[in-house]
Amino acid sequence: MTMLRLTWLLLAKDVRIAARSREVLGFMLLFAMLCVVVFAFGFLREGQAAQDQVPGVLWVTLLFTGTVGLLRLFAPEEEAGNLDLVARTLSGTAPLFWSKAALQLLFSGIVTAFLLPIVAVFFDASLFGLEWIALALALGLIGQAALGTLAAALLAQVRLREALLPLVLYPLLAPLVLGGVKVTALALTRAPYSAFSGWIELMLAFDAVVVVLSPWLFARVTD
Amino acid sequence: MTGVLQSNPARLSARQLAWSVADRFVLLGVDVAFAAGTLTVLWGDNGAGKSSLLDLLAGLRAPTRGEVLLDGVPVGDVHPADLARRLARLGHKPGAFLDLTAHENVKLLATLCHVSPSDEAVRQCLDRVGLARRDQARVVRGFSRGMMQRTALARLLLTGADVWLLDEPSTGLDAAGSRTLGLLLDEARQRGAAVVVATHDFSWLPKPDHWLQVRGGQLSEAQP
Numbered sequence: 001m002t003m004l005r006l007t008w009l010l011l012a013k014d015v016r017i018a019a020r021s022r023e024v025l026g027f028m029l030l031f032a033m034l035c036v037v038v039f040a041f042g043f044l045r046e047g048q049a050a051q052d053q054v055p056g057v058l059w060v061t062l063l064f065t066g067t068v069g070l071l072r073l074f075a076p077e078e079e080a081g082n083l084d085l086v087a088r089t090l091s092g093t094a095p096l097f098w099s100k101a102a103l104q105l106l107f108s109g110i111v112t113a114f115l116l117p118i119v120a121v122f123f124d125a126s127l128f129g130l131e132w133i134a135l136a137l138a139l140g141l142i143g144q145a146a147l148g149t150l151a152a153a154l155l156a157q158v159r160l161r162e163a164l165l166p167l168v169l170y171p172l173l174a175p176l177v178l179g180g181v182k183v184t185a186l187a188l189t190r191a192p193y194s195a196f197s198g199w200i201e202l203m204l205a206f207d208a209v210v211v212v213l214s215p216w217l218f219a220r221v222t223d
Numbered sequence: 224m225t226g227v228l229q230s231n232p233a234r235l236s237a238r239q240l241a242w243s244v245a246d247r248f249v250l251l252g253v254d255v256a257f258a259a260g261t262l263t264v265l266w267g268d269n270g271a272g273k274s275s276l277l278d279l280l281a282g283l284r285a286p287t288r289g290e291v292l293l294d295g296v297p298v299g300d301v302h303p304a305d306l307a308r309r310l311a312r313l314g315h316k317p318g319a320f321l322d323l324t325a326h327e328n329v330k331l332l333a334t335l336c337h338v339s340p341s342d343e344a345v346r347q348c349l350d351r352v353g354l355a356r357r358d359q360a361r362v363v364r365g366f367s368r369g370m371m372q373r374t375a376l377a378r379l380l381l382t383g384a385d386v387w388l389l390d391e392p393s394t395g396l397d398a399a400g401s402r403t404l405g406l407l408l409d410e411a412r413q414r415g416a417a418v419v420v421a422t423h424d425f426s427w428l429p430k431p432d433h434w435l436q437v438r439g440g441q442l443s444e445a446q447p
Contacts, residue, residue, distance in 0.1 A: 006335070013331055017322040020362065081316025082332070084283055088307035089335055 003091035003098075010086065010099035017076050018103070024072045028065050028111050033118065035061040040122040049123040055184035058119050059177050062112060062140065067166055069107045070148040073100050074156045083156070087222045097149060097218045104145040112137055129187030132196070136183035139203040143176045143210050150214040153221050179203040233292070234259045234417040235280060235310070235386045240289035242275055249275050251440040253289070257386070257417040262408060264428060265421040266447050267437035273421035274314070276437060277388045280419070281312040293386070308336040311384035313392055317371045318378070321364040325354055325374045328363060333381040340381050348377040353403050368395025376407060387411055387418045393427050401427035 018024055039057040043050040077083040087093045120127050127133065151169045155161040179199040186196040233256035240253040249272045257263055265273045278284045280291055282298040291298045298306060319328040330345045340348075349359045352373040358366075363374060372395055379387060387408070393401050409429040412418050420428070425447065436445040 009331065009334060013320065013323065013327075016327075017320060020322045076320050076322070079316075080318055080320050081314060082318050082320075085307055085318075085332060086335060088303035090302075090304040090337060092303065 003094055006089050006091055006095035007098045007102070010095055011102050014076065014099060014103045015106070018107075024069055025107050025110060028068050028107055029114055031068050032061055032065045032111050032115050035064055036115065036118050036122050043123075051123055051125045052185075054119055054123050054125045054188065055181045057123065058115065058184060059140070059180045061115060061119075062108065062137075063144070063170065063173065063177060065111050065115075066104070066108050066141075066144050066148060067169065069104055070152045070169070071162060071165060073104060073149065073152045078156060083222070093219045093222045094215055096222070097153075097215045100152075101145045101149040101214075104148060105141055108141045108145065112141065125188070127188070128190050132187040132193070132200075133184050135200065136180045136187075136203065139200070139207055140176050140180040143203070143207045144173060146207070146210045146214040147172055150210075150218050150221070153218055176203055176206050179206070233257060234294060235419075236292045236295075237280060238289050238292070240276075240279060240291065241287045242272075242279055242284065243287045248287075248440050250279070250437075253440075253442055255435070255442055257419055259385070259415045259417055260412055261432040262412045262418045262420070262429065263433040263435060264425070264431045265419065265435050265437055265442075266423065266425075271437040272440060273437050274390050276442075277312065277314070277390050277419065277421055280386075281310055281388050282306055283312065304337065308338075308382060309384055310386045311379045311382060311388065313372075313375050313379065313387075313389045315390060317363070317366075318375045319363050319371060322362055324360050325349060325363055325366070325370075325377070326359045328374060329377045329381060332378045336382045338382055344381065345377075348380045349374070351380060351403075352376045352407070353400060369397060369400055370395075372396055372404075373400060376404065379411075380407065383414075385416055387416055387420075389418070389420045389422075391422055391424075392420060393422065393424055396427075405429045 036057065039053070039061070040049050043053045074083065077086055087096050089095050116127065119125070148169060151165060155164050155168065158164060179202045182199045183196045236256035237253055240250060241248060242250045253276065265276065267273055275284070279286050282291065293301055293306070293310065319325070323331065326345055326349065329349060330340060330342070333340050346359065354370060354373045354377065358370060363371060366374070372392060393404055396404060405427045408418050408420070422428070433444065434446045435442050
Protein backbone atom coordinates (compact mmCIF):
# COMPACT_ATOMS: atom_id res chain seq x y z
CA MET A 1 0.00 0.00 0.00
CA THR A 2 1.47 3.34 -1.07
CA MET A 3 2.19 6.22 1.26
CA LEU A 4 -0.45 8.31 -0.50
CA ARG A 5 -3.11 5.63 0.00
CA LEU A 6 -2.23 5.22 3.68
CA THR A 7 -2.28 9.00 4.17
CA TRP A 8 -5.69 9.18 2.53
CA LEU A 9 -6.96 6.31 4.68
CA LEU A 10 -5.88 8.06 7.90
CA LEU A 11 -7.17 11.46 6.77
CA ALA A 12 -10.55 9.94 5.85
CA LYS A 13 -10.65 8.34 9.30
CA ASP A 14 -9.97 11.68 11.01
CA VAL A 15 -12.54 13.53 8.90
CA ARG A 16 -15.13 10.85 9.73
CA ILE A 17 -14.34 11.11 13.43
CA ALA A 18 -14.53 14.92 13.29
CA ALA A 19 -17.85 14.78 11.44
CA ARG A 20 -19.31 12.40 14.03
CA SER A 21 -18.02 14.11 17.16
CA ARG A 22 -18.63 17.62 15.76
CA GLU A 23 -16.26 18.99 18.37
CA VAL A 24 -13.08 20.44 16.94
CA LEU A 25 -14.28 22.43 13.93
CA GLY A 26 -17.28 23.76 15.84
CA PHE A 27 -15.04 24.99 18.66
CA MET A 28 -12.59 26.54 16.20
CA LEU A 29 -15.35 28.48 14.42
CA LEU A 30 -16.88 29.63 17.70
CA PHE A 31 -13.50 30.64 19.08
CA ALA A 32 -12.63 32.57 15.90
CA MET A 33 -15.94 34.44 16.10
CA LEU A 34 -15.34 35.25 19.76
CA CYS A 35 -11.81 36.55 19.07
CA VAL A 36 -13.06 38.88 16.34
CA VAL A 37 -15.83 40.25 18.57
CA VAL A 38 -13.40 40.83 21.46
CA PHE A 39 -10.85 42.49 19.19
CA ALA A 40 -13.54 44.63 17.55
CA PHE A 41 -14.61 45.99 20.94
CA GLY A 42 -10.99 46.31 22.08
CA PHE A 43 -9.98 48.40 19.11
CA LEU A 44 -12.97 50.75 19.03
CA ARG A 45 -11.93 54.35 18.37
CA GLU A 46 -14.58 57.02 18.86
CA GLY A 47 -17.26 54.42 18.30
CA GLN A 48 -15.66 53.20 15.05
CA ALA A 49 -13.77 49.96 14.46
CA ALA A 50 -10.08 50.53 13.66
CA GLN A 51 -9.58 49.33 10.08
CA ASP A 52 -5.80 49.48 10.34
CA GLN A 53 -5.98 46.65 12.90
CA VAL A 54 -7.50 44.18 10.41
CA PRO A 55 -4.21 42.40 9.48
CA GLY A 56 -3.23 41.88 13.12
CA VAL A 57 -6.70 40.74 14.15
CA LEU A 58 -6.92 38.31 11.24
CA TRP A 59 -3.54 36.67 11.83
CA VAL A 60 -3.66 36.57 15.62
CA THR A 61 -7.16 35.05 15.47
CA LEU A 62 -5.93 32.39 13.04
CA LEU A 63 -2.95 31.67 15.28
CA PHE A 64 -5.16 31.23 18.37
CA THR A 65 -7.80 29.23 16.51
CA GLY A 66 -5.18 26.96 14.95
CA THR A 67 -3.94 26.12 18.45
CA VAL A 68 -7.41 24.89 19.41
CA GLY A 69 -7.30 22.43 16.52
CA LEU A 70 -3.72 21.35 17.21
CA LEU A 71 -4.48 20.53 20.84
CA ARG A 72 -7.03 17.91 19.68
CA LEU A 73 -5.06 16.68 16.67
CA PHE A 74 -3.88 13.42 18.25
CA ALA A 75 -6.85 12.99 20.60
CA PRO A 76 -8.36 10.01 18.69
CA GLU A 77 -5.10 8.02 18.94
CA GLU A 78 -4.55 9.05 22.58
CA GLU A 79 -8.05 7.92 23.59
CA ALA A 80 -7.61 4.65 21.75
CA GLY A 81 -4.02 4.11 22.92
CA ASN A 82 -3.01 2.95 19.45
CA LEU A 83 -0.58 5.65 18.32
CA ASP A 84 2.19 3.07 17.98
CA LEU A 85 0.06 0.92 15.70
CA VAL A 86 -1.01 3.85 13.52
CA ALA A 87 2.56 5.12 13.28
CA ARG A 88 4.01 1.73 12.31
CA THR A 89 3.06 1.51 8.66
CA LEU A 90 5.07 0.26 5.69
CA SER A 91 5.72 3.90 4.81
CA GLY A 92 6.88 4.71 8.35
CA THR A 93 5.37 7.64 10.19
CA ALA A 94 4.94 9.82 7.08
CA PRO A 95 1.27 8.88 6.45
CA LEU A 96 0.37 9.78 10.04
CA PHE A 97 2.21 13.12 9.83
CA TRP A 98 0.76 14.16 6.48
CA SER A 99 -2.77 13.08 7.36
CA LYS A 100 -2.67 15.12 10.58
CA ALA A 101 -1.12 18.14 8.84
CA ALA A 102 -3.74 17.90 6.07
CA LEU A 103 -6.55 17.72 8.64
CA GLN A 104 -5.23 20.81 10.42
CA LEU A 105 -4.92 22.59 7.07
CA LEU A 106 -8.46 21.61 6.13
CA PHE A 107 -9.92 22.90 9.40
CA SER A 108 -7.85 26.11 9.30
CA GLY A 109 -8.91 26.68 5.68
CA ILE A 110 -12.59 26.39 6.62
CA VAL A 111 -12.07 28.75 9.58
CA THR A 112 -10.27 31.26 7.33
CA ALA A 113 -13.08 31.22 4.76
CA PHE A 114 -15.52 31.91 7.62
CA LEU A 115 -13.27 34.49 9.26
CA LEU A 116 -12.42 36.80 6.35
CA PRO A 117 -15.95 38.14 5.73
CA ILE A 118 -16.60 38.40 9.46
CA VAL A 119 -13.48 40.50 10.01
CA ALA A 120 -14.43 42.65 7.01
CA VAL A 121 -17.90 43.23 8.45
CA PHE A 122 -16.85 43.87 12.07
CA PHE A 123 -14.02 46.21 11.08
CA ASP A 124 -15.92 47.77 8.18
CA ALA A 125 -12.96 47.02 5.90
CA SER A 126 -12.79 46.53 2.13
CA LEU A 127 -10.68 43.51 1.23
CA PHE A 128 -8.48 44.92 -1.52
CA GLY A 129 -5.68 42.75 -2.91
CA LEU A 130 -7.59 39.63 -1.90
CA GLU A 131 -5.49 37.36 -4.15
CA TRP A 132 -2.29 38.36 -2.30
CA ILE A 133 -3.98 38.06 1.07
CA ALA A 134 -5.19 34.58 0.07
CA LEU A 135 -1.64 33.61 -0.98
CA ALA A 136 -0.20 34.85 2.33
CA LEU A 137 -2.93 33.02 4.25
CA ALA A 138 -2.25 29.79 2.33
CA LEU A 139 1.47 30.04 3.11
CA GLY A 140 0.74 30.86 6.74
CA LEU A 141 -1.65 27.98 7.21
CA ILE A 142 0.70 25.48 5.53
CA GLY A 143 3.55 26.51 7.82
CA GLN A 144 1.33 26.43 10.88
CA ALA A 145 -0.03 22.99 9.96
CA ALA A 146 3.43 21.46 9.39
CA LEU A 147 5.17 22.95 12.40
CA GLY A 148 2.04 22.66 14.57
CA THR A 149 1.64 18.94 13.82
CA LEU A 150 5.23 18.37 14.93
CA ALA A 151 4.76 20.43 18.11
CA ALA A 152 1.44 18.70 18.89
CA ALA A 153 3.10 15.28 18.53
CA LEU A 154 6.01 16.36 20.71
CA LEU A 155 3.64 17.43 23.47
CA ALA A 156 0.95 14.78 22.96
CA GLN A 157 1.79 12.95 26.17
CA VAL A 158 3.08 15.87 28.20
CA ARG A 159 1.27 17.31 31.19
CA LEU A 160 0.23 20.98 30.81
CA ARG A 161 0.44 20.67 27.02
CA GLU A 162 -2.41 23.21 26.71
CA ALA A 163 -0.07 25.82 28.19
CA LEU A 164 3.11 24.50 26.58
CA LEU A 165 1.92 24.30 23.00
CA PRO A 166 1.54 28.09 22.53
CA LEU A 167 4.83 28.66 24.38
CA VAL A 168 6.65 26.34 21.99
CA LEU A 169 4.79 27.16 18.81
CA TYR A 170 4.22 30.93 18.81
CA PRO A 171 7.89 32.02 18.91
CA LEU A 172 8.68 29.53 16.11
CA LEU A 173 5.80 30.85 13.98
CA ALA A 174 6.74 34.50 14.54
CA PRO A 175 8.40 35.01 11.10
CA LEU A 176 5.35 33.55 9.37
CA VAL A 177 2.87 35.70 11.31
CA LEU A 178 4.98 38.82 10.84
CA GLY A 179 5.21 38.19 7.10
CA GLY A 180 1.48 37.50 6.89
CA VAL A 181 0.57 40.69 8.74
CA LYS A 182 2.88 42.77 6.53
CA VAL A 183 1.57 41.28 3.27
CA THR A 184 -2.05 41.70 4.39
CA ALA A 185 -1.49 45.30 5.50
CA LEU A 186 0.25 46.28 2.27
CA ALA A 187 -2.22 44.42 0.04
CA LEU A 188 -5.15 46.16 1.77
CA THR A 189 -3.64 49.54 0.88
CA ARG A 190 -3.35 48.41 -2.77
CA ALA A 191 0.44 48.50 -2.66
CA PRO A 192 2.17 46.89 -5.68
CA TYR A 193 3.54 43.35 -5.41
CA SER A 194 7.10 44.65 -5.28
CA ALA A 195 6.30 46.30 -1.93
CA PHE A 196 5.71 42.96 -0.20
CA SER A 197 7.42 40.42 -2.47
CA GLY A 198 10.25 40.10 0.09
CA TRP A 199 7.75 39.04 2.76
CA ILE A 200 6.17 36.49 0.43
CA GLU A 201 9.63 35.07 -0.29
CA LEU A 202 10.34 34.89 3.44
CA MET A 203 7.12 32.95 4.00
CA LEU A 204 7.90 30.63 1.08
CA ALA A 205 11.38 29.93 2.46
CA PHE A 206 9.96 29.33 5.95
CA ASP A 207 7.40 26.87 4.58
CA ALA A 208 10.03 25.04 2.52
CA VAL A 209 12.15 24.51 5.63
CA VAL A 210 9.32 23.37 7.94
CA VAL A 211 7.67 21.15 5.32
CA VAL A 212 10.96 19.26 4.90
CA LEU A 213 12.13 19.27 8.52
CA SER A 214 8.87 18.63 10.37
CA PRO A 215 8.08 15.13 8.99
CA TRP A 216 11.73 14.15 9.48
CA LEU A 217 11.68 15.26 13.12
CA PHE A 218 8.20 13.77 13.58
CA ALA A 219 9.59 10.33 12.65
CA ARG A 220 12.17 10.66 15.41
CA VAL A 221 9.64 11.93 17.97
CA THR A 222 7.20 9.08 17.35
CA ASP A 223 10.02 6.51 17.45
CA MET B 224 21.53 -15.85 34.42
CA THR B 225 18.16 -15.13 35.99
CA GLY B 226 14.72 -15.81 34.68
CA VAL B 227 13.53 -18.59 32.46
CA LEU B 228 14.75 -19.90 29.14
CA GLN B 229 12.15 -21.95 27.32
CA SER B 230 12.48 -24.55 24.60
CA ASN B 231 13.71 -23.54 21.16
CA PRO B 232 13.04 -22.36 18.50
CA ALA B 233 12.09 -19.09 20.12
CA ARG B 234 9.66 -16.89 18.26
CA LEU B 235 10.13 -14.05 20.73
CA SER B 236 12.93 -13.82 23.27
CA ALA B 237 14.58 -11.38 25.63
CA ARG B 238 18.18 -11.27 26.79
CA GLN B 239 19.22 -9.66 30.06
CA LEU B 240 16.24 -7.36 29.87
CA ALA B 241 16.14 -4.55 32.44
CA TRP B 242 13.84 -1.62 32.85
CA SER B 243 14.02 1.07 35.48
CA VAL B 244 11.83 3.98 36.54
CA ALA B 245 13.36 6.78 38.57
CA ASP B 246 16.41 4.70 39.62
CA ARG B 247 14.24 1.72 40.67
CA PHE B 248 14.54 -1.41 38.57
CA VAL B 249 11.10 -2.80 37.75
CA LEU B 250 12.69 -5.65 35.79
CA LEU B 251 16.28 -6.79 36.02
CA GLY B 252 18.24 -9.40 34.06
CA VAL B 253 15.23 -11.12 32.50
CA ASP B 254 16.09 -13.96 30.10
CA VAL B 255 13.06 -15.52 28.52
CA ALA B 256 11.99 -17.15 25.27
CA PHE B 257 8.53 -17.84 23.95
CA ALA B 258 8.41 -20.67 21.43
CA ALA B 259 6.02 -20.90 18.49
CA GLY B 260 2.83 -22.78 19.32
CA THR B 261 2.94 -22.23 23.06
CA LEU B 262 0.76 -20.46 25.58
CA THR B 263 2.56 -18.80 28.48
CA VAL B 264 0.86 -17.22 31.46
CA LEU B 265 2.53 -14.38 33.35
CA TRP B 266 1.26 -13.91 36.85
CA GLY B 267 2.30 -11.98 39.92
CA ASP B 268 1.29 -9.25 42.34
CA ASN B 269 0.03 -5.86 41.24
CA GLY B 270 2.98 -3.71 40.23
CA ALA B 271 5.28 -6.72 39.80
CA GLY B 272 6.10 -5.63 36.24
CA LYS B 273 3.87 -7.85 34.06
CA SER B 274 2.51 -5.02 31.93
CA SER B 275 5.94 -3.40 31.70
CA LEU B 276 7.41 -6.69 30.48
CA LEU B 277 4.69 -7.00 27.81
CA ASP B 278 5.34 -3.40 26.69
CA LEU B 279 9.09 -4.11 26.45
CA LEU B 280 8.45 -7.33 24.52
CA ALA B 281 6.14 -5.45 22.15
CA GLY B 282 8.79 -2.82 21.52
CA LEU B 283 6.58 -0.09 22.97
CA ARG B 284 9.21 0.83 25.55
CA ALA B 285 12.96 0.91 25.16
CA PRO B 286 14.67 -1.29 27.77
CA THR B 287 17.22 0.24 30.11
CA ARG B 288 19.45 -2.72 29.27
CA GLY B 289 19.21 -5.88 27.22
CA GLU B 290 17.34 -6.63 24.02
CA VAL B 291 14.23 -8.27 22.63
CA LEU B 292 14.50 -10.57 19.61
CA LEU B 293 11.78 -11.57 17.16
CA ASP B 294 12.82 -14.79 15.39
CA GLY B 295 16.39 -14.01 16.43
CA VAL B 296 16.39 -10.45 15.06
CA PRO B 297 16.50 -7.50 17.50
CA VAL B 298 13.09 -5.80 17.38
CA GLY B 299 14.86 -2.49 16.72
CA ASP B 300 16.07 -3.94 13.41
CA VAL B 301 12.64 -5.24 12.37
CA HIS B 302 10.71 -2.85 10.12
CA PRO B 303 8.07 -1.16 12.29
CA ALA B 304 5.36 -2.26 9.87
CA ASP B 305 6.42 -5.91 10.17
CA LEU B 306 6.51 -5.53 13.92
CA ALA B 307 2.96 -4.14 13.94
CA ARG B 308 1.71 -7.00 11.76
CA ARG B 309 3.55 -9.87 13.43
CA LEU B 310 3.33 -8.80 17.04
CA ALA B 311 -0.12 -8.04 18.44
CA ARG B 312 -0.49 -6.31 21.80
CA LEU B 313 -3.74 -6.01 23.70
CA GLY B 314 -3.36 -3.59 26.60
CA HIS B 315 -5.46 -1.66 29.06
CA LYS B 316 -6.57 1.00 26.56
CA PRO B 317 -9.34 0.11 24.08
CA GLY B 318 -7.10 0.17 21.00
CA ALA B 319 -10.12 1.23 18.94
CA PHE B 320 -11.04 4.73 17.77
CA LEU B 321 -14.01 5.71 19.89
CA ASP B 322 -15.93 7.54 17.15
CA LEU B 323 -15.66 4.77 14.56
CA THR B 324 -17.87 1.69 14.43
CA ALA B 325 -16.52 -1.71 15.44
CA HIS B 326 -16.51 -2.75 11.78
CA GLU B 327 -14.69 0.41 10.67
CA ASN B 328 -12.14 0.01 13.46
CA VAL B 329 -11.28 -3.60 12.70
CA LYS B 330 -11.06 -2.94 8.96
CA LEU B 331 -8.91 0.19 9.33
CA LEU B 332 -6.50 -1.24 11.90
CA ALA B 333 -6.10 -4.47 9.93
CA THR B 334 -5.49 -2.46 6.75
CA LEU B 335 -2.77 -0.49 8.52
CA CYS B 336 -1.18 -3.89 9.27
CA HIS B 337 -1.28 -4.61 5.49
CA VAL B 338 -4.04 -7.20 5.64
CA SER B 339 -6.67 -5.35 3.51
CA PRO B 340 -9.63 -7.51 4.55
CA SER B 341 -12.96 -7.60 2.74
CA ASP B 342 -16.09 -6.40 4.56
CA GLU B 343 -17.24 -10.01 4.75
CA ALA B 344 -13.97 -11.12 6.39
CA VAL B 345 -14.32 -8.34 8.96
CA ARG B 346 -17.92 -9.37 9.68
CA GLN B 347 -16.89 -13.01 10.11
CA CYS B 348 -14.19 -12.06 12.64
CA LEU B 349 -16.61 -9.87 14.57
CA ASP B 350 -19.19 -12.69 14.48
CA ARG B 351 -16.51 -15.05 15.73
CA VAL B 352 -15.79 -12.98 18.83
CA GLY B 353 -19.51 -12.78 19.54
CA LEU B 354 -20.26 -9.16 18.68
CA ALA B 355 -23.85 -8.90 17.47
CA ARG B 356 -24.39 -7.59 13.92
CA ARG B 357 -26.23 -4.49 15.14
CA ASP B 358 -23.32 -3.70 17.48
CA GLN B 359 -20.80 -4.12 14.67
CA ALA B 360 -22.30 -1.04 13.00
CA ARG B 361 -22.32 1.01 16.21
CA VAL B 362 -19.76 3.62 17.23
CA VAL B 363 -17.63 2.01 19.95
CA ARG B 364 -17.76 5.02 22.31
CA GLY B 365 -20.91 3.55 23.85
CA PHE B 366 -19.46 0.04 24.17
CA SER B 367 -18.94 -1.74 27.45
CA ARG B 368 -15.40 -2.87 28.32
CA GLY B 369 -16.25 -6.42 27.27
CA MET B 370 -17.55 -5.32 23.87
CA MET B 371 -14.42 -3.24 23.42
CA GLN B 372 -12.30 -6.32 24.19
CA ARG B 373 -14.24 -8.35 21.64
CA THR B 374 -13.56 -5.66 19.01
CA ALA B 375 -9.85 -5.71 19.83
CA LEU B 376 -9.81 -9.52 19.63
CA ALA B 377 -11.42 -9.42 16.19
CA ARG B 378 -8.54 -7.25 14.98
CA LEU B 379 -6.02 -9.74 16.37
CA LEU B 380 -7.80 -12.58 14.58
CA LEU B 381 -7.80 -10.73 11.29
CA THR B 382 -4.15 -9.72 11.34
CA GLY B 383 -2.99 -13.27 12.09
CA ALA B 384 -0.05 -12.14 14.21
CA ASP B 385 2.76 -14.60 15.12
CA VAL B 386 3.01 -13.30 18.68
CA TRP B 387 0.08 -12.34 20.89
CA LEU B 388 0.86 -10.30 23.98
CA LEU B 389 -2.30 -9.92 26.03
CA ASP B 390 -2.66 -7.95 29.24
CA GLU B 391 -5.71 -8.97 31.28
CA PRO B 392 -7.66 -9.87 28.12
CA SER B 393 -10.66 -11.26 30.01
CA THR B 394 -11.40 -7.95 31.74
CA GLY B 395 -15.02 -7.03 31.23
CA LEU B 396 -15.88 -10.22 29.35
CA ASP B 397 -18.90 -12.26 30.43
CA ALA B 398 -18.71 -16.06 30.83
CA ALA B 399 -19.46 -16.68 27.14
CA GLY B 400 -16.90 -14.07 26.10
CA SER B 401 -14.24 -15.62 28.33
CA ARG B 402 -14.94 -19.06 26.85
CA THR B 403 -14.61 -17.64 23.34
CA LEU B 404 -11.37 -15.95 24.33
CA GLY B 405 -9.99 -19.24 25.64
CA LEU B 406 -10.91 -20.99 22.37
CA LEU B 407 -9.31 -18.25 20.28
CA LEU B 408 -6.06 -18.41 22.24
CA ASP B 409 -5.99 -22.19 21.85
CA GLU B 410 -6.53 -21.84 18.11
CA ALA B 411 -3.78 -19.22 17.84
CA ARG B 412 -1.42 -21.55 19.69
CA GLN B 413 -2.30 -24.46 17.39
CA ARG B 414 -1.76 -22.19 14.38
CA GLY B 415 1.82 -21.67 15.61
CA ALA B 416 1.56 -18.33 17.37
CA ALA B 417 3.43 -17.65 20.59
CA VAL B 418 0.74 -16.50 23.01
CA VAL B 419 1.68 -14.66 26.21
CA VAL B 420 -1.06 -13.69 28.67
CA ALA B 421 -0.68 -11.61 31.82
CA THR B 422 -3.64 -12.24 34.09
CA HIS B 423 -4.92 -12.63 37.64
CA ASP B 424 -7.93 -14.67 36.55
CA PHE B 425 -6.98 -18.19 35.47
CA SER B 426 -10.47 -19.70 35.32
CA TRP B 427 -11.03 -19.14 31.60
CA LEU B 428 -7.57 -20.15 30.38
CA PRO B 429 -6.92 -23.19 28.17
CA LYS B 430 -4.17 -25.38 29.63
CA PRO B 431 -0.98 -23.29 29.46
CA ASP B 432 2.39 -24.69 28.36
CA HIS B 433 4.28 -22.51 30.83
CA TRP B 434 3.53 -20.55 33.96
CA LEU B 435 5.89 -17.66 34.75
CA GLN B 436 5.79 -15.70 37.96
CA VAL B 437 6.98 -12.10 37.87
CA ARG B 438 8.43 -11.24 41.24
CA GLY B 439 11.12 -8.87 42.45
CA GLY B 440 11.85 -7.80 38.90
CA GLN B 441 12.62 -11.34 37.76
CA LEU B 442 10.88 -14.34 36.23
CA SER B 443 10.65 -17.84 37.61
CA GLU B 444 8.77 -20.90 36.41
CA ALA B 445 6.03 -21.42 38.98
CA GLN B 446 2.31 -22.10 39.08
CA PRO B 447 0.02 -19.90 41.21
